[in-house]
Amino acid sequence: MATTPPSALVVWKPPAGFGLGVMLHREPFQCSISVLNDPPELDEPTAQTSLAEVAATALRVADARLGLATTVHPLQAAAAGDAAASAGPISAAEPMMLAATVRTDVGVIWASPSYVRAAITGNVGSAILPGVESTRRGFLSSAGLTGLGATTAAAGVLLTGADQAQAAPAARAGNSVAFHGAHQAGIATPAQEHLQFAALDMVSESRADLRDLLRTWSRAAALMAIGSVIGPVETGSKPAVDTGEALGLRAASLTMTFGFGPSLFGSGGNRFGLAGQRPAPLVDLPAFRNDALKASISGGDLGVQVCASDPQVAFHAVHELIRLASPVARPRWLLAGFGRTGNSRTQSMPRNLMGFFDGTENIMVEDAAVMKKSVWAAGPASPAWMHGGSYLVARRIEIELGKWDRTGVSDQETTIGRRKSTGNVLGSIPLHAHILLASPGANNGAKILRRGYSYLDGIDQALGAPAAGLMFLCYQRDPRSQFIPIQRQLAARDSLNKFIRHIGSAVFACPPGASAGGYVGEALLG
Numbered sequence: 443m444a445t446t447p448p449s450a451l452v453v454w455k456p457p458a459g460f461g462l463g464v465m466l467h468r469e470p471f472q473c474s475i476s477v478l479n480d481p482p483e484l485d486e487p488t489a490q491t492s493l494a495e496v497a498a499t500a501l502r503v504a505d506a507r508l509g510l511a512t513t514v515h516p517l518q519a520a521a522a523g524d525a526a527a528s529a530g531p532i533s534a535a536e537p538m539m540l541a542a543t544v545r546t547d548v549g550v551i552w553a554s555p556s557y558v559r560a561a562i563t564g565n566v567g568s569a570i571l572p573g574v575e576s577t578r579r580g581f582l583s584s585a586g587l588t589g590l591g592a593t594t595a596a597a598g599v600l601l602t603g604a605d606q607a608q609a610a611p612a613a614r615a616g617n618s619v620a621f622h623g624a625h626q627a628g629i630a631t632p633a634q635e636h637l638q639f640a641a642l643d644m645v646s647e648s649r650a651d652l653r654d655l656l657r658t659w660s661r662a663a664a665l666m667a668i669g670s671v672i673g674p675v676e677t678g679s680k681p682a683v684d685t686g687e688a689l690g691l692r693a694a695s696l697t698m699t700f701g702f703g704p705s706l707f708g709s710g711g712n713r714f715g716l717a718g719q720r721p722a723p724l725v726d727l728p729a730f731r732n733d734a735l736k737a738s739i740s741g742g743d744l745g746v747q748v749c750a751s752d753p754q755v756a757f758h759a760v761h762e763l764i765r766l767a768s769p770v771a772r773p774r775w776l777l778a779g780f781g782r783t784g785n786s787r788t789q790s791m792p793r794n795l796m797g798f799f800d801g802t803e804n805i806m807v808e809d810a811a812v813m814k815k816s817v818w819a820a821g822p823a824s825p826a827w828m829h830g831g832s833y834l835v836a837r838r839i840e841i842e843l844g845k846w847d848r849t850g851v852s853d854q855e856t857t858i859g860r861r862k863s864t865g866n867v868l869g870s871i872p873l874h875a876h877i878l879l880a881s882p883g884a885n886n887g888a889k890i891l892r893r894g895y896s897y898l899d900g901i902d903q904a905l906g907a908p909a910a911g912l913m914f915l916c917y918q919r920d921p922r923s924q925f926i927p928i929q930r931q932l933a934a935r936d937s938l939n940k941f942i943r944h945i946g947s948a949v950f951a952c953p954p955g956a957s958a959g960g961y962v963g964e965a966l967l968g
């Protein structure tokens with residue numbers, strides 16, 4: 443058979459027991475399954491067993507049998523199962539199939555009975571599956587579903603009938619980042635290329651609505667993170683549950699990171715009864731020198747950072763999250779970004795809109811010890827519900843590109859403190875250079891994880907120039923001893939100030955990650 447290494451573990455549900463196999467990808471339109479257990483020998487689930495449990499068990503068995511201990515992470519198993527968790531009890535009558543890819547991907551495959559039959563009868567050999575593309579899975583069924591509760595339940599519904607075999611799509615998610623885990627995805631994740639950042643305000647004043655929104659968002663995010671739609675796309679005369687613009691696209695390392703702004707805890711009245719639980723580090727940022735903040739692009743009760751390697755996948759996610767929030771919350775501001783700040787040893791160092799490498803001296807997400815010390819919230823400053831979370835400061839910083847472009851390169855270099863072409867530190871750094879004033883040495887050792895993106899937002903009418911700049915995003919353990927003192931120092935003396943203006947500002951407490959079946963913010967909202 444194929445010499446290609448196995449790309450997915452496959453679990454399916456024939457009428458009795460469970461099947462376990464390895465999926466081999468060969469061509470884009472063909473894949474085959476090697477059946478590992480014949481007859482199926484996994485424990486027979488009860489009617490109450492969730493697919494999440496089945497997936498986790500099956501992957502554990504496969505793990506032991508194939509010696510994949512280092513490649514199949516329990517979180518991947520959980521994520522694979524989670525997309526199906528809301529399917530509820532298993533129907534023994536319906537064959538089902540789950541797959542978690544062996545390396546970095548996690549995928550869930552929903553197969554038609556004919557596919558499963560073909561795979562099973564192929565037994566230790568292989569079953570060729572024609573017409574299956576390795577792309578985002580879609581639910582093309584037109585079950586008339588409304589509301590997310592119904593749609594996520596539908597996400598576990600198997601496409602039935604041989605005629606749907608062609609619609610039964612997709613073998614792999616393509617670089618997915620697990621939504622569930624100790625920390626939210628999108629913080630220690632090496633920065634993807636594209637950003638959509640949304641800040642929303644609660645319209646409802648009901649704590650139950652807030653809790654339901656976080657639950658709904660978490661469920662939808664777990665599905666989108668593995669490249670799944672959040673519900674049916676073809677719904678006849680009814681509006682689609684999933685808007686469909688990401689159909690056919692892969693998971694694209696999509697991450698969605700949720701945060702709570704100070705206003706949620708009571709700056710605007712104790713709407714949700716959360717005033718007593720506001721974390722001390724979640725301060726309202728003080729006014730800094732030269733701030734030119736606009737209220738319309740600042741603040742927000744809720745912040746959502748969406749990042750992906752595909753701009754349309756990022757758009758789809760923010761689009762769906764905003765739709766799902768309505769009418770409980772409405773968007774306050776929204777910004778698309780591109781061109782990440784470097785923060786990982788696994789990636790090349792990118793340049794920002796000023797033409798300089800950005801991220802050279804950043805925290806690298808692989809440095810667990812530094813992440814623990816400087817990024818992850820912990821006691822005693824943070825309450826228990828924030829442990830393992832992080833505080834995000836977002837600043838929209840406009841860059842006066844015309845002025846910068848007219849500046850000689852040696853002046854640009856003394857402004858930053860580094861050579862433009864190589865990124866090397868200058869032999870002698872002027873006292874007001876950006877990197878000197880921002881460095882830990884000048885700030886009591888304070889370090890932040892920068893995870894910003896460049897943006898272009900049309901024309902700045904006042905300047906008659908592109909309204910472009912840096913959506914500066916940084917994560918930290920406590921803004922009071924990290925972002926705030928660094929920015930105070932930069933605002934007062936940084937040479938870069940001649941070329942930049944802070945026009946938007948927000949701060950969010952991003953709780954720890956959710957476990958499979960849980961939701962982000964659960965420890966706060968119950």
Ligand code: HEM
Nearest residue numbers: 798799800801802803804839877880881882912928929942
């Ligand atoms: C438009 C605004 C900004 C631009 C264009 C910019 C650009 C840069 C560049 C080119 C570097 C050198 C390369 C590197 O080490 O990454 C740098 C370093 C750095 N920047 Fe910024 N930056 C901006 C705003 C900020 C702000 C608001 C902060 C924090 C409050 C900040 C914090 C830092 C830090 C901590 C470093 C590393 C310093 C070191 O230890 O060498 N930057 N920035």
